Amino acid sequence: MKDGPDIARIASLIGDPARANMLTALMAGKALTASELAQEAGITLQTASSHLRKLELGGLLQPLRQGRHKYFSLANEEVAQTLEALMGLAANVGLLRTRPGPKDKALREARVCYNHLAGNMGTRLFDSLVSRGFLRLADDEISLTSSGAIFVQEFGIDLGQLRAGRSRLCRRCLDWSERRSHLAGSLGRALFTRIEELGWAARDRESRVVTFTPHGRAAFNKLLGHQEAI
Amino acid sequence: MKDGPDIARIASLIGDPARANMLTALMAGKALTASELAQEAGITLQTASSHLRKLELGGLLQPLRQGRHKYFSLANEEVAQTLEALMGLAANVGLLRTRPGPKDKALREARVCYNHLAGNMGTRLFDSLVSRGFLRLADDEISLTSSGAIFVQEFGIDLGQLRAGRSRLCRRCLDWSERRSHLAGSLGRALFTRIEELGWAARDRESRVVTFTPHGRAAFNKLLGHQEAI
DNA sequence: GTGATGCTTCGATTAGCATCGAAGCATGAA
DNA sequence: TTCATGCTTCGATGCTAATCGAAGCATCAC
Incomplete structure (x- = not known):
C-alpha cells in the first residue's frame, strides 16, 4: 500500500483545471510567459504565479528567466508523453472539452505535440519511415539506420548538429487521437521545423492545429512515397 | 485553449490520495472488493464507496457484482499504462512514498503489473524474446513470430485459447523503474501465470513484489538463454 | 422468518485550496 | 531618478470535496 512512487x-x-490548461498550452512546445499562461487559463496573474510555482516544484515545468519575463516550458519529453497518455484516456471516456467540431477534426489531422508533428500526418510519417527501413525499432530504442541518415540529410537536416545535442535523437510518442506512435525526439522536432521552413505547413496561432498548404500536403505525401490523389 | 481532451x-x-492508493493496489491485477480497497486506502467503507463511484463513472474502473460483493479492477490496459507513466514521472522527481528500502529494491527487481511481469526481470524477458526473433516490433504493434509461437507453446501455454480471447495478444507497457518496455497483453499475462504455475516465483500477499525461488531464477535465466551464475 | 454481512445514500462537518485585491519587488525604458 | 511593466508575496474570502456517523437496502446463512 505504501510502496512505489507517489x-x-x-x-x-x-x-486542477487551470494548471491543466497551462500544460495543454505548453504541449505546443513553445515556451510561454507567466502572463500568457494566465490568459490561456483564464485566471489572474497572481493565481497563475501560484500555480506555476507548484508545477515548477513538482518538476513538471522548466522555467527560464529573461529580464523581467519568466518563460515556462514542459520539463522534458516524459512529461509531454504522460500528458498525451492522459489525453488518450480522457478521449476514450468521451471527455472532450468541446463538441467534436471542425477544430477537433483539424487537430486529429495534424497538430503539434511538443514541437513535433502529431495526428494522422504524424503517424503516417512515422509508419513510412519505419516501413522503408529508415528507422529501426528494437525494444523502446528507436534508431536511425544509415539509409535513414541519408534520407534525413537529403531532406535538409543537419544531422551532426542534432547528434551533438544532449537530447535523444529518436523517441516514440503515443498519439492520443491515432492511438499509435509518432516520432518524437530531436529528430522529430527537426523534421517538423524543416516542414515549416519549406512552407509546407504552418501552426495555428492560438491552438495546436497545424495546417498544410495544398502544395505542402502533396509534397509531404510524395516524401512518404505515396501516390497522391488530392 | 479549449480544444482537445479534458x-x-x-x-x-x-x-486524490485515497483514490491513488486504490488504483495502485489494483495495479497488481487482482480484482478487489470495495471493503478491501477501503482498507488499502485507509478510509472507511462509506468514503471508499463514494470514491469508487467516481472512478467507475470516470471510466477508470470496471465493476463486477457477485452476490453482495462488488469487485473492482482497472478498466483496461490503457489505464494501467497511464498509471505506470505517472509513476515514472513521480519517481523521476523523487516522489517515492517511502525511503528506498529493501521493499523498494525488491519492487525494482520483479513485480506484478496488471498481472504480467514487470521490473528488471520483466524487461529482461522482453529483451530476450525480441532479440531471439520471437517477437517482432513494427510501430506499436508487437506480434508473435512463428518461431515465437513454438517457443511459447513449448513453455506450456495454450496459444489457441489466448488467440480466441478478445484482448490483444501482445502489448508493450512502459516500466517505471526500468524506463523501458516489458511485455503486456494476454500473452504477457499467460507467461507470468505459467511462471507461477511452475513454482518459479510467487507474489507477495500485500504488495506487488514478486519473489523468485533460487531454482525459479535459474530456470528463468535458462529460459532466456543466459549462462547463469547465481 | 431473524440476524449478519457488504455496500450505498444522506447529512453535517471540516479542511484544503483556488481565487483575487493590494502591496512589494525586481527589471527595463525615459 | 521616475515611471511602467512583469512577476511574487500576503491576506482574506469562498467554494469544493473528502470524511465519517447513521440509516437504508440488498444478499446470504440459518
Whole structure:
C-alpha cells in the first residue's frame, strides 16, 4: 500500500483545471510567459504565479528567466508523453472539452505535440519511415539506420548538429487521437521545423492545429512515397 | 485553449490520495472488493464507496457484482499504462512514498503489473524474446513470430485459447523503474501465470513484489538463454 | 422468518485550496 | 531618478470535496 512512487502528488498537480490548461498550452512546445499562461487559463496573474510555482516544484515545468519575463516550458519529453497518455484516456471516456467540431477534426489531422508533428500526418510519417527501413525499432530504442541518415540529410537536416545535442535523437510518442506512435525526439522536432521552413505547413496561432498548404500536403505525401490523389 | 481532451477531469480523479492508493493496489491485477480497497486506502467503507463511484463513472474502473460483493479492477490496459507513466514521472522527481528500502529494491527487481511481469526481470524477458526473433516490433504493434509461437507453446501455454480471447495478444507497457518496455497483453499475462504455475516465483500477499525461488531464477535465466551464475 | 454481512445514500462537518485585491519587488525604458 | 511593466508575496474570502456517523437496502446463512 505504501510502496512505489507517489502518483497522487503529480496527478493532483495536473488535475486542477487551470494548471491543466497551462500544460495543454505548453504541449505546443513553445515556451510561454507567466502572463500568457494566465490568459490561456483564464485566471489572474497572481493565481497563475501560484500555480506555476507548484508545477515548477513538482518538476513538471522548466522555467527560464529573461529580464523581467519568466518563460515556462514542459520539463522534458516524459512529461509531454504522460500528458498525451492522459489525453488518450480522457478521449476514450468521451471527455472532450468541446463538441467534436471542425477544430477537433483539424487537430486529429495534424497538430503539434511538443514541437513535433502529431495526428494522422504524424503517424503516417512515422509508419513510412519505419516501413522503408529508415528507422529501426528494437525494444523502446528507436534508431536511425544509415539509409535513414541519408534520407534525413537529403531532406535538409543537419544531422551532426542534432547528434551533438544532449537530447535523444529518436523517441516514440503515443498519439492520443491515432492511438499509435509518432516520432518524437530531436529528430522529430527537426523534421517538423524543416516542414515549416519549406512552407509546407504552418501552426495555428492560438491552438495546436497545424495546417498544410495544398502544395505542402502533396509534397509531404510524395516524401512518404505515396501516390497522391488530392 | 479549449480544444482537445479534458485531462483535468481524469487527472484529478487519480490525484486524490485515497483514490491513488486504490488504483495502485489494483495495479497488481487482482480484482478487489470495495471493503478491501477501503482498507488499502485507509478510509472507511462509506468514503471508499463514494470514491469508487467516481472512478467507475470516470471510466477508470470496471465493476463486477457477485452476490453482495462488488469487485473492482482497472478498466483496461490503457489505464494501467497511464498509471505506470505517472509513476515514472513521480519517481523521476523523487516522489517515492517511502525511503528506498529493501521493499523498494525488491519492487525494482520483479513485480506484478496488471498481472504480467514487470521490473528488471520483466524487461529482461522482453529483451530476450525480441532479440531471439520471437517477437517482432513494427510501430506499436508487437506480434508473435512463428518461431515465437513454438517457443511459447513449448513453455506450456495454450496459444489457441489466448488467440480466441478478445484482448490483444501482445502489448508493450512502459516500466517505471526500468524506463523501458516489458511485455503486456494476454500473452504477457499467460507467461507470468505459467511462471507461477511452475513454482518459479510467487507474489507477495500485500504488495506487488514478486519473489523468485533460487531454482525459479535459474530456470528463468535458462529460459532466456543466459549462462547463469547465481 | 431473524440476524449478519457488504455496500450505498444522506447529512453535517471540516479542511484544503483556488481565487483575487493590494502591496512589494525586481527589471527595463525615459 | 521616475515611471511602467512583469512577476511574487500576503491576506482574506469562498467554494469544493473528502470524511465519517447513521440509516437504508440488498444478499446470504440459518
